[in-house]
Amino acid sequence: MKRAKKEKKFAAELKKGDRVVTKSGLHGKIAELNDKDNSCIIETLAGKLKFDRSAISMEMSTKLNAPVATKK
Template identity: 75%
Template structure:
């Protein structure tokens, strides 16, 4: 019984680290992967670099997409698209 009590703080520390650090990161990665898979032509997006554009084409073979901007078309990896900023850009605005 005494040996279990010695390891209890270490076990509790691992549980706290998992609950507050590892699990949320795994959930965020899962949501970003789902967002990238659900992209479609015509979606307005913001890249992590701050570039605004519209999805012109999607390529499943190399997991990339063509982004149409004011200055032309650029090819980017889907992981370069910011999920949070793009969702806020595409959400319908509230009517006053």
């Protein structure tokens, strides 16, 4: 239940311009958000695709956006 709440919060906090990864592995950037049907349009190199917000992977998207640690 705790994980489900975190994923729901993550999906609600998505905004235009966020880089995301879907659960199927598609990488892209959010172009539009639609609150009426809880979907978003993701812009990829192949074009724009419409996905349900629940299809966006919280784990993979946070890894993608995590700052890269520099080695000294």
